[in-house]
Amino acid sequence: MKLMKIPPFKELNPPDNLGYWTNKKTGEKYGGQYISPLLIPNLKKVEAGFKKAMKNKKFLAGLEEQLVNHIGIITPILRSLELEDIAGGEKKIGKIFLKRTDLHHDSSHKPVSAFSSVYFAKHILKAKKIITETGASMNARAVASACAKLGLECEVHIGAVDAEKVSLNKDITELYGAKIVECHDSTKTLLPAMAAALRSWQSDPAAMYVVGSVCGPHPYPLMVRTFASIIGRIAKKQMKDLTGKLPSNVFAVCGGGSNLNAISYPYYKDKKVNIFGIESAGKGISSGQHAATLTSNAPIGILLGARSNVLMNNDGQIDESHTEASGLDFSGVGPEICYMHSINRIQFRATSDKEAQETFLMMCRKTGILPAIEACYVIHAALKEIKKRKNPKENHLIHLCGSGESNVARMLKYKREHE
Amino acid sequence: MKLMKIPPFKELNPPDNLGYWTNKKTGEKYGGQYISPLLIPNLKKVEAGFKKAMKNKKFLAGLEEQLVNHIGIITPILRSLELEDIAGGEKKIGKIFLKRTDLHHDSSHKPVSAFSSVYFAKHILKAKKIITETGASMNARAVASACAKLGLECEVHIGAVDAEKVSLNKDITELYGAKIVECHDSTKTLLPAMAAALRSWQSDPAAMYVVGSVCGPHPYPLMVRTFASIIGRIAKKQMKDLTGKLPSNVFAVCGGGSNLNAISYPYYKDKKVNIFGIESAGKGISSGQHAATLTSNAPIGILLGARSNVLMNNDGQIDESHTEASGLDFSGVGPEICYMHSINRIQFRATSDKEAQETFLMMCRKTGILPAIEACYVIHAALKEIKKRKNPKENHLIHLCGSGESNVARMLKYKREHE
Amino acid sequence: MNKNFQKVFANAKSENRSCFVAFVTGMDPDYESSKKILIELSKSCDVIEVGVSFNTSTSDSSIIMSANDRAIKSGARTEKIFQLIKEVKNEITSDTAFVTMGYLNQIHVYGIDRYIKDCKKSGVDGCIVVDSNNESPEDELIFKGLTKNDIAFIKLIAPTNDSAYIKQSLKKCSSWVYIISYAGVTGSKDVNLDNVKKLSKMIRKQSKIPIGVGFGIKSQDDVKKVSKLADLVVCGSSIVNKIKEGSQNGLSNHDLAHFVGEYVNNLSKGVKH
Amino acid sequence: MNKNFQKVFANAKSENRSCFVAFVTGMDPDYESSKKILIELSKSCDVIEVGVSFNTSTSDSSIIMSANDRAIKSGARTEKIFQLIKEVKNEITSDTAFVTMGYLNQIHVYGIDRYIKDCKKSGVDGCIVVDSNNESPEDELIFKGLTKNDIAFIKLIAPTNDSAYIKQSLKKCSSWVYIISYAGVTGSKDVNLDNVKKLSKMIRKQSKIPIGVGFGIKSQDDVKKVSKLADLVVCGSSIVNKIKEGSQNGLSNHDLAHFVGEYVNNLSKGVKH
Numbered sequence A, B: 001m002k003l004m005k006i007p008p009f010k011e012l013n014p015p016d017n018l019g020y021w022t023n024k025k026t027g028e029k030y031g032g033q034y035i036s037p038l039l040i041p042n043l044k045k046v047e048a049g050f051k052k053a054m055k056n057k058k059f060l061a062g063l064e065e066q067l068v069n070h071i072g073i074i075t076p077i078l079r080s081l082e083l084e085d086i087a088g089g090e091k092k093i094g095k096i097f098l099k100r101t102d103l104h105h106d107s108s109h110k111p112v113s114a115f116s117s118v119y120f121a122k123h124i125l126k127a128k129k130i131i132t133e134t135g136a137s138m139n140a141r142a143v144a145s146a147c148a149k150l151g152l153e154c155e156v157h158i159g160a161v162d163a164e165k166v167s168l169n170k171d172i173t174e175l176y177g178a179k180i181v182e183c184h185d186s187t188k189t190l191l192p193a194m195a196a197a198l199r200s201w202q203s204d205p206a207a208m209y210v211v212g213s214v215c216g217p218h219p220y221p222l223m224v225r226t227f228a229s230i231i232g233r234i235a236k237k238q239m240k241d242l243t244g245k246l247p248s249n250v251f252a253v254c255g256g257g258s259n260l261n262a263i264s265y266p267y268y269k270d271k272k273v274n275i276f277g278i279e280s281a282g283k284g285i286s287s288g289q290h291a292a293t294l295t296s297n298a299p300i301g302i303l304l305g306a307r308s309n310v311l312m313n314n315d316g317q318i319d320e321s322h323t324e325a326s327g328l329d330f331s332g333v334g335p336e337i338c339y340m341h342s343i344n345r346i347q348f349r350a351t352s353d354k355e356a357q358e359t360f361l362m363m364c365r366k367t368g369i370l371p372a373i374e375a376c377y378v379i380h381a382a383l384k385e386i387k388k389r390k391n392p393k394e395n396h397l398i399h400l401c402g403s404g405e406s407n408v409a410r411m412l413k414y415k416r417e418h419e
Numbered sequence C, D: 001m002n003k004n005f006q007k008v009f010a011n012a013k014s015e016n017r018s019c020f021v022a023f024v025t026g027m028d029p030d031y032e033s034s035k036k037i038l039i040e041l042s043k044s045c046d047v048i049e050v051g052v053s054f055n056t057s058t059s060d061s062s063i064i065m066s067a068n069d070r071a072i073k074s075g076a077r078t079e080k081i082f083q084l085i086k087e088v089k090n091e092i093t094s095d096t097a098f099v100t101m102g103y104l105n106q107i108h109v110y111g112i113d114r115y116i117k118d119c120k121k122s123g124v125d126g127c128i129v130v131d132s133n134n135e136s137p138e139d140e141l142i143f144k145g146l147t148k149n150d151i152a153f154i155k156l157i158a159p160t161n162d163s164a165y166i167k168q169s170l171k172k173c174s175s176w177v178y179i180i181s182y183a184g185v186t187g188s189k190d191v192n193l194d195n196v197k198k199l200s201k202m203i204r205k206q207s208k209i210p211i212g213v214g215f216g217i218k219s220q221d222d223v224k225k226v227s228k229l230a231d232l233v234v235c236g237s238s239i240v241n242k243i244k245e246g247s248q249n250g251l252s253n254h255d256l257a258h259f260v261g262e263y264v265n266n267l268s269k270g271v272k273h
C-alpha cells in the first residue's frame, strides 16, 4: 500500500571518485579507501554494484516496498507538547517535533541501512553471506534480521568483552540465526571486532561486508548515508506537510553518524536550516572518558579505511571511547559528517552520560516514550539549545532514533539508585 | 500528517442496553454488568461518558491524531512470501499478509485501546488517576505509557507471583512512573490482581479503571473493542487497496480477545470472510493445562463482571489457565467473542505451547521478524489452516499482534535446549 | 417478610434494640471449627451472614479473600455451606437467622433453582448476592425464586448509588436492605455515619424496610453508634480476623469457637440502646 | 633501487638462491628482546620486515595482533621502532635490509616527511604501508619522499587484484613487489602456489622487478617450494609464534633470540635451490 510518495534520492554532496569529501578552504580530505590490496577488489565490486543499483529502478522500487512494508519506514512525526512545555511552552520556544524511527522494525534507525545493504548484497551482488561487526548489537540485530528474511548467511564479529555483557540485542541476533564470532584481539571490543570483520571479508570475497554506520572505506559512507537518507527524505516531506515549511533546526545524535546523516542529508543545501549533531561527552570531555570526537576537536586520522576525525594518542594508536550509550561507543565519526563539521554546516554539541540518563527518566515519565539511551543525548542538547534560542517562530525537528528496550535493566538500576 | 483517511467507526454488532449480546437461537446472553453496587455508579459514568465520547468529534479527532502520531497505528501490511513458501507457495495456497501491529509504540496491539481509554479518562471523565491490573505487563506498560504522556497517575495491580518474575514489560511500566501494587490474594496472579484493581476502583470512584482486553463488566468489552477496532478498520482498507478485495480468511490469537476483536470486527457482516480465533492449547487441551476456553468448550459463567465462557470447576471456582504465552494466560474470553463463537461467526482453533515455540524460532530465522510469543499461536494455526484449504485464490490476513522482546530470554533458552 | 426475620425483628423490638449481624466465611478455617463458631455466635447474634467463598470475588477485602482461601482449601463448596448451615440450625435453639453471602457465578453453576431449593431445605433465611445486577435475568430469577419460597433477598446499597438505583433495588429487596457505609472494601476504613444518614433518608422516602449497615464496624463503640441509625448492625472483617488469629494460635475447635464467640458477644452488646 | 637491496639481491644471485625475509613485530615482546632477536635474525635473513604495531589494524591475523598488543604494552611507538632498527643496524655486520611494515594512520600522525627522514636516519631500506591506497594523496607523498631518499616502496599485490591495479602498484613500487599468496589473513591458510604463478606472470608482463611472496609460508619445505617461484620468500606468523612461545616459556633475552634465531635459520635454508 502506498501511504505516501517518497521523494527520490538526489545527490547533494557527492564525494569525488576516490570517495573523498574535500574542504575547499583547508584542502583537508575526508573519506577515501585506505585498506589492504586484498580488500580493494571487494570494495570495487561494492562500488560498481552500488552505482548500478542506484540506477536500477526495479531494485530501488523493490527495496522501497520492503522498507515501507517490512521495516515500516513511514513512521509518524509526533509533535511533542510535553517537550515544548518543558522547554518553556510553544509561545516562547516554538514547536518541537519528534521523528519516531523508534517505531521501526527492530526499534531503531539502523534497520533501514542494514536491510538496504543486505537487500543490495542479495539482488545486486548475488552474495550468499553477510559479514558484519557489532558492539552493542543494534546493528547486528538489524543485519541478522535482514539476512534471515532474505535468506543470506550472517556472520557477526563481536569483541569477547562485549559478548559477555547481558544484551537483549545480542540475544535477538542469535534468535535471528546469525553466527556470532567472538573476537579476542586487543581490547576485545568494537574496534578489533570491526577489524576482524574486515579481515574475514578478506578471506571471503564472495560475501559482502555490512557496516553499522556511515564509516569504513569508500563506498561505505556514501552507500550507507544514501540508503539511510530515505528517513530524512520522508521526514522532510512530513515536516512540509505538517508545518508548511522547513524546520529551523534539526537535531540528531552522532555516534558513527548514520542517524544524523540520515535525517539531515536532505537539508544540506537548505542553508536556513540549522543542523546540530550531538555527541556523548561521557563523564565529561575534560575527563578524557568520552565519545565526543568532533566536540573534543579530535585530530584527523585514518581509521578503518577512511580519513576522518579520530580519538587517538600522539602515536596514532586509536583510543577507546567511553560512554553509557553503547551505540555511541565509537572512536571515530563518518567522513562526510567530519567534512560537514569542518565546513561548519553541522554544529556539534555534547551531552554527558548523566544528563542523558536523567533525560531518559524524564522521557519515560513525561512523554510515555521509552527512548534508546542514544536518543537521550540529542533530546537533552536539543532542549538546551531550544531554550537558549527562545524563538516562538521556530520548528524544531529531533530524530528520536531508537527505542530503549535494551537499556531497561541499566536504567531501572540507575532510577532506583538515584531516586 | 494525514497518511490515510481512517474509515470511521460504525456499530455493527451492538449489545443491548444492559450490555448483553444475545444468541437468538439459544437465548444465551453474553456480557452484562455483574458487579457490586459500589461499582455500578462508576460503570454508569464510564458508560455515559463513552456514549458522549463517540459523538464528540473533537474528542475522536484528537484521539485519532494521537493514535496516528504517537502510537503509530498506521502500520504496514506485509505480504510474506516467506510464509507463503512455507505453506506451499502462492500458486498453491494464495497470498499471506501480516498486519504489523508489532510495530506500534510499546510493541503490540494493546497500546491502541490502552491509550484510547486513558485519553478518554482524561478528556471525557476528567479523571486524574487510572487503575489497571496486569499479568505479564503488556497492558500495564501500555497504560503506564499513556498515563505518563497524558499526565495521569497510574496504579497497576499485579499478583505477587507475577511481580517476582523477570519481566521487561514490568520494568518498563516502572520506568513510565506507574505505582505498582502487589496483590497477595489467592493465587497471587492475574485474576486476583484484576479483582484487586476493581476493588481499588470501588474506593476511588474519581479514578478510572482500565482493562487489558475486551473483558470486564459492561461497557468495557464494548468500549475496548470499539477503540481497538481502528486497527481492523485500517487493515480492512489496506487490504482493499492492496488486493482490491476482502480477504478470504482473517486469523488472530485470542487471550481475552482484544486483538481478535480489533482485526475481525469490521468483517462481522462480510459473511464471505472467514474469521479464525486461535487459543493456547498449552500442554494440550486434554491435559487440562491450557488457556483454550472456547476450543475446550468451557461452560458459561460470570467472571469479573461479565457473562462469558469461563474455565472453572463444578463449584464455580475459576480455574487458572496455563500457557507459555503470558498474554494469553487468562481463564475467560470477552463476551462479544464468546457470542461470536456461539453463533459460529468466529471459528476457533488452538495451538500448543510447543508448536508456538517452534513457530517463534521459525519466524526469527525465516522472516527476520521477532514475534510476540502470543502471535506465534496464530501463525502456526493459520499456516495449518491455509495448507488445508489449498486455495490459490485466497488472500489470508494474519494479525501479527506484537513484538517479542519480552520473550527473548525464555525463547533463547528454549532454542539452546532444543537445537 | 421471611418468618424467622419477623421473629428476629420482634425479639429486638421487644428489647428496644437493633439487631446484631455477624459475618463469617463458611468453613473458615474448616468445617468443624466453622460449625462450632456458628453455634457459638448464634447465642449472641440475631443474624449470621455466612460467606460462600469465591476465589475470584470482585468486592471482598484481602482479609475476607484469605478467609475464602482457607475455606476453599478446607473443601468449601456451595453444597457444603448448605450442609453446614443446616447442621448448625438443627443444633441451635435461638431464632438466629442465617443469610448466605456470595457471588453469582457459584449460584449460576449450582443452578439458581437448585440453589433456592437447597436454601429452603437447609433453613437459609436470606441471600445476599454481591454481584447480582438488579437488571440481569439471573437477578429476576433469584428474586422470584426466593420470594416464592419466603426467603429474604437482601440487596446492597452503596453511598454512591443514586435514587433510581435504590428504587430498583428496593423493589426486589425483602426482609431488610444492606447499606454499605462507604465506597471501598470491607474493613478498609471507619464506618461513615454521614453516608448512613443520607442513604437511610433516601430509603425511608421510598420504603419502611428495616435497614442494615455494614462496612467499617469493628468495635462495640462502632456498633453502638450505628445501632442508633440502623435496624441491623453488621460486623465482618474484625470477626474474620479473630478467627484467623485464634486458628493461627493453634486453638482447638472448641477454644476457637469460644474465643470468637466471646469477642462477638462483646461486640453484640453495642446494639442495646 | 635501494642500495642495500642491490647488495642483498647480488649476494643471493651469487649464491644462486632466493632471498629470505623474516617478519617480526618490532619490540615484541619488548625492546631489548626484540633487539637481540633482530640481531640474531640478521645472521640468516636477507631482509627483515619490522612490524610497527597499530592497535586497530585491518589486515593482520590474530597472531600478529597479539604481537602488536605485546609490543604496545612494552611501549612500542613509531620513534622507538626507528631507534630499534638504528641500533640493530649499528651492531650487525651483514647487509641485511630492513623494511618497516605498518599502517598509514601512524605515519600520518608521525608526519609523512618526518617519517621518511627518520627512515633514512635509522637506516630503513624499505617501507610497506599495508593500507596506503595507490590513489590516495598520502601514497603519492610517501612514494615521492621514499624515492627521493632512495628507500624502497614495497607494494602488496593480492591474487584478487586485477591488472589495472597491478599496473598502478608497480608504478610506485621499487626494489621489490610483495605478492600475497591467498585472499585471507596472514597465517590462516597454506601458501597458494597457483596464485603465485598467476600473479607472477601478470607482473612479469609489465615489469622485471624482483618478486617477494608471503602469506602461509611456515616451514622450510614451504620456503623451498616458494623459492622456486619467487625472488624473496617471506615468513611471518610462524616466527611471531616462536617469539610468543619462547617468551611464554620465560626464556631470557639471550636465549629467546637464539631460540628464534635457530628456528629462522632453519627456515631460511629453504631458499637455497
Ligand SMILES: Cc1ncc(COP(=O)(O)O)c(C=O)c1O
Pocket: A108, A109, A110, A136, A138, A139, A212, A213, A214, A253, A254, A255, A256, A257, A258, A259, A260, A326, A327, A328, A372, A374, A375, A401, A402, A403
Ligand atoms: C538507537 C541508536 N541511535 C544512534 C546510534 C548511533 O549510531 P549512528 O551515529 O551511526 O547513527 C546507534 C548505534 O547503535 C543506535 O543504536
Ligand SMILES: Cc1ncc(COP(=O)(O)O)c(C=O)c1O
Pocket: B108, B109, B110, B136, B138, B139, B212, B213, B214, B253, B254, B255, B256, B257, B258, B259, B260, B326, B327, B328, B372, B374, B375, B401, B402, B403
Ligand atoms: C502481543 C499480545 N498478543 C495478544 C495478547 C492477548 O490478548 P487479547 O486476546 O486480549 O488480544 C496479548 C496480551 O497481553 C499480547 O500482549
